[in-house]
Amino acid sequence: MAESDVAVAKSATWDESAKTDAPKAPVVCEPLYFVQNKSDVLPFDSIVSICADFYQLTELEDARLLLVNLVPQYKRLPRHTGTEEVKRRKTASDLVKICLDPSLSLPMFCSSNIQRVPPVGLEHVDVSALLQEVAALRAEVRSIANIRTEVATIHGIVTEVRETALITPGTAVIDSGYGSSAASDGTISRDARQDQTGVGSFAALASELRNSGVREKPKAAKIRQPVVGRATTSKLKTVATRRDIDIFVSRIHPSTEVSDMQDCVKDILGTDYSSKTECIKLQSKYEELYSSFHICVNVNVDNFKNVLEVLNAPESWPEGALVRRYFKPRNG
Numbered sequence: 001m002a003e004s005d006v007a008v009a010k011s012a013t014w015d016e017s018a019k020t021d022a023p024k025a026p027v028v029c030e031p032l033y034f035v036q037n038k039s040d041v042l043p044f045d046s047i048v049s050i051c052a053d054f055y056q057l058t059e060l061e062d063a064r065l066l067l068v069n070l071v072p073q074y075k076r077l078p079r080h081t082g083t084e085e086v087k088r089r090k091t092a093s094d095l096v097k098i099c100l101d102p103s104l105s106l107p108m109f110c111s112s113n114i115q116r117v118p119p120v121g122l123e124h125v126d127v128s129a130l131l132q133e134v135a136a137l138r139a140e141v142r143s144i145a146n147i148r149t150e151v152a153t154i155h156g157i158v159t160e161v162r163e164t165a166l167i168t169p170g171t172a173v174i175d176s177g178y179g180s181s182a183a184s185d186g187t188i189s190r191d192a193r194q195d196q197t198g199v200g201s202f203a204a205l206a207s208e209l210r211n212s213g214v215r216e217k218p219k220a221a222k223i224r225q226p227v228v229g230r231a232t233t234s235k236l237k238t239v240a241t242r243r244d245i246d247i248f249v250s251r252i253h254p255s256t257e258v259s260d261m262q263d264c265v266k267d268i269l270g271t272d273y274s275s276k277t278e279c280i281k282l283q284s285k286y287e288e289l290y291s292s293f294h295i296c297v298n299v300n301v302d303n304f305k306n307v308l309e310v311l312n313a314p315e316s317w318p319e320g321a322l323v324r325r326y327f328k329p330r331n332g
Contacts, residue, residue, distance in 0.1 A: 245304065
């Protein structure tokens with residue numbers, strides 16, 4: 001068996017949790033170092049073409065085996081067949097896809113031999129993307145200039161309004177629509193001062209509207225809220241109203257059974273709700289990774305709010321569990 005096949009067989013037996021936790025220390029790998037640092041400035045096809053033309057198949061294969069040990073098992077990195085050129089191009093394409101996957105947490109790759117990092121020439125630069133960025137910057141500069149012109153125009157209007165609102169000393173001509181309020185000696189009467197502040201004008205306008213028959217809009221009548229009785233000495237009997245609280249719990253260990261979840265809810269709510277609780281194990285997308293449950297608790301309406309707060313409290317559930325309200329499907 002080849003060494004690469006042995007490495008793949010060993011990596012397949014790794015624990016899934018160990019794969020998802022990427023090491024923090026930098027990892028030496030020239031092809032992955034190049035892909036990781038050039039993925040933000042070069043298009044996908046250019047990176048694949050450069051890697052396939054520059055690196056040897058053994059270097060790309062070593063990088064592939066390194067990623068097999070760093071990514072989850074469902075991220076397949078197969079060993080391709082065909083001619084050497086086809087294998088180089090397909091392997092390089094797989095490496096770039098893994099490095100561009102935002103759902104993966106990969107370590108920082110570094111280079112121990114800078115001569116094994118390909119130089120990037122102008123033929124691989126996306127000139128159209130650069131032109132689009134320059135055009136976007138020009139548009140932003142033009143918009144800023146337009147905003148500056150509008151601010152200057154608004155400033156001039158405000159200044160003009162302030163100047164016209166000021167009254168020149170020695171003159172007082174205020175026309176509020178009810179005649180001149182200036183005294184013959186050039187002083188401002190009390191009514192004129194009220195009109196200047198706007199109080200007298202609004203009062204006169206309100207009086208004129210009332211005289212013309214305009215009435216105020218009647219206020220809407222307040223709707224009384226229903227009353228819920230609390231007396232315990234009444235001879236009448238009432239019907240207990242009950243509701244269901246549906247909770248969705250996920251990120252639980254895949255070996256967890258329904259009885260384990262029922263015991264957990266019993267510890268949270270107490271023994272009074274043991275017979276009123278129903279736990280259903282849901283179909284998870286990745287059953288080997290986690291389990292999900294639907295918990296239905298039948299409670300009295302008076303205790304609905306308190307029980308819901310207890311079930312939604314972070315302290316009620318184990319660390320890492322995901323808890324939220326469960327909404328039944330319409331056709332369910």
